[in-house]
Amino acid sequence: MLIERESELERVRTEMALLAAAPGGAARLVAVTGGVGAGKSALLDAAAGIAGATGVRTVRVAVARSEQSLSLGLAARLRQAAEDGAGTGGAPGRIVVVLDDLQWADSASLRWLWRLPQRPGGPAVLLVAALLDGDPAGERGEVRALRDRADATLRPRPLSAAGVRRLLEDAAAETGGLGGDTAALTAAARWCHELTAGSPALVRAVAGDPALPAGAMPDVTGVRYAPLRRRIEATLESLPEPARAYLCRAVLLGDDADPQVIGRFAGLDEVDTRAGQRRLRALGLHGAAPGGPLLDALVRHVVITTMCPLSFAEAHLHTARLLYTEGAAPEVVAGHLAQAAATPEPFATEALTAAARLAAARHDLDTAARYLRVAIRTRPAGAAERGRLLIELAAAETCIDPAVARRHVLQALPLLSAGTERAAALGRIPLLGLQSGAEEAVRGSIDDALENLPADADLSRRLEARGWIFGWLDPATLHGAADRLRALGWLGSRDAPSARAPRTAADRELAAVLLFCATTAAGTVAADAGRLSQWLLEATPTDHDAARAAALAVVSAITAETVPALRPWLSDAIEAANGVGCARSAARLYAQQAFLEYHGGHPARAASAALTAFDLVPEGFGGDTLTLAMLTTAAAAVPDERLRRLAAVHCGQALAVSETGLVPVVHCLLRASMLYGTEPETALGLLTECEQRLAVHGWLNRALFPTGTLIAPLLQRLGRPAAALACIEEEHRRVAAWGAPTAVGRVLRVWGNLSPGRSGLRLLDDAVKVLEDSGNRLELARALLARGTRLLASGRRGAGEDLRRGEQLAAAAGFSWLMKPASMALEAHQERLVPGISSLTPAERTVAQLAAAGATNVAIAEQLGVSQRAVEKHLTNCYRKIGISDRSQLRQALRHATER
Numbered sequence: 001m002l003i004e005r006e007s008e009l010e011r012v013r014t015e016m017a018l019l020a021a022a023p024g025g026a027a028r029l030v031a032v033t034g035g036v037g038a039g040k041s042a043l044l045d046a047a048a049g050i051a052g053a054t055g056v057r058t059v060r061v062a063v064a065r066s067e068q069s070l071s072l073g074l075a076a077r078l079r080q081a082a083e084d085g086a087g088t089g090g091a092p093g094r095i096v097v098v099l100d101d102l103q104w105a106d107s108a109s110l111r112w113l114w115r116l117p118q119r120p121g122g123p124a125v126l127l128v129a130a131l132l133d134g135d136p137a138g139e140r141g142e143v144r145a146l147r148d149r150a151d152a153t154l155r156p157r158p159l160s161a162a163g164v165r166r167l168l169e170d171a172a173a174e175t176g177g178l179g180g181d182t183a184a185l186t187a188a189a190r191w192c193h194e195l196t197a198g199s200p201a202l203v204r205a206v207a208g209d210p211a212l213p214a215g216a217m218p219d220v221t222g223v224r225y226a227p228l229r230r231r232i233e234a235t236l237e238s239l240p241e242p243a244r245a246y247l248c249r250a251v252l253l254g255d256d257a258d259p260q261v262i263g264r265f266a267g268l269d270e271v272d273t274r275a276g277q278r279r280l281r282a283l284g285l286h287g288a289a290p291g292g293p294l295l296d297a298l299v300r301h302v303v304i305t306t307m308c309p310l311s312f313a314e315a316h317l318h319t320a321r322l323l324y325t326e327g328a329a330p331e332v333v334a335g336h337l338a339q340a341a342a343t344p345e346p347f348a349t350e351a352l353t354a355a356a357r358l359a360a361a362r363h364d365l366d367t368a369a370r371y372l373r374v375a376i377r378t379r380p381a382g383a384a385e386r387g388r389l390l391i392e393l394a395a396a397e398t399c400i401d402p403a404v405a406r407r408h409v410l411q412a413l414p415l416l417s418a419g420t421e422r423a424a425a426l427g428r429i430p431l432l433g434l435q436s437g438a439e440e441a442v443r444g445s446i447d448d449a450l451e452n453l454p455a456d457a458d459l460s461r462r463l464e465a466r467g468w469i470f471g472w473l474d475p476a477t478l479h480g481a482a483d484r485l486r487a488l489g490w491l492g493s494r495d496a497p498s499a500r501a502p503r504t505a506a507d508r509e510l511a512a513v514l515l516f517c518a519t520t521a522a523g524t525v526a527a528d529a530g531r532l533s534q535w536l537l538e539a540t541p542t543d544h545d546a547a548r549a550a551a552l553a554v555v556s557a558i559t560a561e562t563v564p565a566l567r568p569w570l571s572d573a574i575e576a577a578n579g580v581g582c583a584r585s586a587a588r589l590y591a592q593q594a595f596l597e598y599h600g601g602h603p604a605r606a607a608s609a610a611l612t613a614f615d616l617v618p619e620g621f622g623g624d625t626l627t628l629a630m631l632t633t634a635a636a637a638v639p640d641e642r643l644r645r646l647a648a649v650h651c652g653q654a655l656a657v658s659e660t661g662l663v664p665v666v667h668c669l670l671r672a673s674m675l676y677g678t679e680p681e682t683a684l685g686l687l688t689e690c691e692q693r694l695a696v697h698g699w700l701n702r703a704l705f706p707t708g709t710l711i712a713p714l715l716q717r718l719g720r721p722a723a724a725l726a727c728i729e730e731e732h733r734r735v736a737a738w739g740a741p742t743a744v745g746r747v748l749r750v751w752g753n754l755s756p757g758r759s760g761l762r763l764l765d766d767a768v769k770v771l772e773d774s775g776n777r778l779e780l781a782r783a784l785l786a787r788g789t790r791l792l793a794s795g796r797r798g799a800g801e802d803l804r805r806g807e808q809l810a811a812a813a814g815f816s817w818l819m820k821p822a823s824m825a826l827e828a829h830q831e832r833l834v835p836g837i838s839s840l841t842p843a844e845r846t847v848a849q850l851a852a853a854g855a856t857n858v859a860i861a862e863q864l865g866v867s868q869r870a871v872e873k874h875l876t877n878c879y880r881k882i883g884i885s886d887r888s889q890l891r892q893a894l895r896h897a898t899e900r
Contacts, residue, residue: 035284134282158198197292246276387415402433403623475698482523601778
């Protein structure tokens with residue numbers, strides 16, 4: 001059923017009625033005109049259907065372009081078709097001829113059609129013919145003569161938004177697409193109308209396309225668009241050379257280009273430019289009002305794929321040269337150079353470099369890197385300028401993939417002059433690009449640069465920082481980091497307790513690297529690390545580049561716990577990254593926030609920040625293994641299945657290229673967390689492997705890698721209590737040396753849970769005392785619940801207070817399930833102490849607690865928003881269930897149950 005074609009179909013019916021009354025030999029012509037995809041063929045099908053429904057014999061023929069050279073070819077086909085259908089019935093003396101693409105018919109056949117009315121005695125004929133506007137074949141005299149003598153001309157209009165929706169509804173009914181989702185259908189119809197400008201052929205092609213509901217541009221290379229591509233290609237083949245040249249340049253320059261500029265670049269004079277523009281408008285293929293992004297994409301694809309790639313590249317180069325000459329913006333010129341053949345012309349390097357810097361300034365680093373890669377190809381191998389372009393490329397790629405940026409710096413070094421230029425290039429290697437190891441050539445280059453470097457304190461500091469982070473995987477290097485910090489006066493010690501803050505940006509960079517190394521190796525204590533972290537964050541701006549370099553300092557600050565500047569600095573840095581629209585920088589900062597929230601006992605907030613980071617950079621974090629490690633560590637500790645799946649996928653991808661460093665460690669940790677409750681033996685093996693990897697690298701800080709608190713309970717479950725206690729004692733020794741309250745309290749809690757009797761209770765008392773001074777309320781909740789459960793089991797006082805407070809803290813952290821086992825035990829114990837108390841409903845319990853606290857019935861009713869009679873009824877039920885008779889007994893019963 002055709003949509004929004006009522007007037008056209010009514011005119012066809014009128015012509016059919018006139019045909020029925022026409023004398024023999026009469027002929028009438030209905031012309032259906034329009035551009036590509038206007039719905040002409042569908043209207044012809046409907047006309048043939050109307051004729052068939054009225055019993056009139058119908059002949060349906062589609063004309064091929066190749067028939068123009070076959071004299072009387074169409075006439076012969078029509079005569080044969082008429083003879084073949086002579087015995088099939090139908091109204092005698094009447095015939096309807098439906099012709100598609102009549103403009104491609106041979107001239108002799110067109111003249112034969114013209115003479116049809118001059119054949120008295122023959123059948124009355126209704127000719128319904130479609131003609132493609134703008135096709136050169138349609139400008140022949142014979143075609144114009146037939147068009148001019150038409151009794152009616154139908155020009156189908158584009159579908160309205162409502163018409164597009166109806167067509168999509170019909171397609172959805174046939175295929176089951178969109179599942180009856182009204183909101184999805186509305187959004188799809190709105191996008192489809194914008195995409196196709198109401199062209200029926202395009203709407204039918206795109207209906208059911210999976211990309212449609214998402215609002216994305218469909219893949220025009222797909223099978224469903226093949227008929228349209230063939231149609232456009234056939235149409236373009238018939239264009240005269242000036243029109244083809246105009247269209248090619250128009251595709252190169254874009255839809256917004258001025259027609260005169262297009263014509264000039266195509267080498268056309270003003271007359272040919274106007275003619276080409278008019279022809280393409282008539283065809284609806286370029287610059288026509290209906291148009292639409294999908295048709296433009298199809299035309300662009302056909303133009304590009306039907307031209308020789310070399311000639312297309314040369315056309316882009318020619319266009320870039322002309323645009324540069326005319327003073328076009330660098331990014332406009334660079335857009336063409338990026339698709340052109342490599343050229344050594346100086347203007348190409350200049351335009352590409354300028355465009356890359358503009359893109360980098362607005363933090364479009366992918367575009368900047370793409371232009372710089374093309375610029376590098378324009379320079380000969382071995383040229384110093386090529387080396388400088390490689391350094392610029394490395395700077396752009398620092399945020400995209402630090403490891404790739406490192407490789408480009410190394411490629412540039414031989415092309416640069418020895419001394420300061422090479423040293424400055426090495427100072428541009430991103431720290432995170434060295435954090436997972438690098439080529440030995442890096443260490444040698446850094447050492448050579450330091451030896452040959454003139455007096456330059458800042459550059460020396462930057463090179464030293466890179467030397468230290470390069471050796472981060474080596475225990476011998478790590479253990480010297482704290483001593484170097486003390487030697488520089490930035491870290492306190494027993495012999496020299498006073499310390500000073502690093503002053504310059506280069507000093508802060510070196511201090512951040514040394515502190516990170518000292519933190520992972522536990523070469524200092526949390527208090528000193530926290531003080532230096534505070535200084536670093538107070539002096540570090542929150543802009544894009546500074547925040548990227550501060551990741552190492554943030555990890556140290558999180559591990560030290562007590563750094564007041566950390567949370568506000570991180571919040572400001574995230575706001576700044578979002579403000580400039582750099583997704584990778586924002587993702588890196590969200591990962592740091594997730595790590596902070598995990599260490600601070602806020603698992604829900606940690607999961608939210610981590611998911612945001614993964615959503616911002618779905619393609620992965622490249623060589624930035626520190627960011628991935630922070631996200632994976634948070635995922636291992638937070639029971640969020642989507643977060644764990646994402647971390648597992650990204651971590652697995654990173655493992656393919658990294659067999660050492662952080663990735664294998666956190667991957668083992670993640671897998672162990674996923675198997676911890678169901679496969680303890682497997683989880684223990686993974687955690688043991690994790691411990692071994694930590695030992696190999698000298699990463700001894702168990703506040704950063706709390707593996708012992710996971711291994712010890714597993715050993716206990718597997719029937720190895722002595723090994724469990726030995727493990728947790730060693731863990732306590734290490735975290736106590738570091739001194740962060742959360743880490744110490746966590747270990748004491750686990751140790752207390754593993755220890756029987758009074759010794760276990762004393763450890764739990766110590767855990768609660770330590771955690772009261774920490775910022776991690778979730779760990780405090782765990783310790784309170786553990787102690788309350790132990791007190792409850794031993795019949796000691798204070799269990800109820802611990803369990804209630806632990807429940808409140810766990811619920812505030814989003815871990816209310818932690819208190820369920822303890823709550824059930826408390827309820828059973830209360831029932832033994834005060835029979836009937838567990839049978840109270842929540843409403844009765846609330847009223848009883850308020851009454852026991854001294855509130856009157858009237859006050860209770862007002863507070864709860866119920867009637868006074870309802871309060872009295874609840875109290876009566878409480879007295880009956882507990883077996884008491886007044887408020888004083890109620891107060892004693894509740895206090896007795898709670899205190900025990």
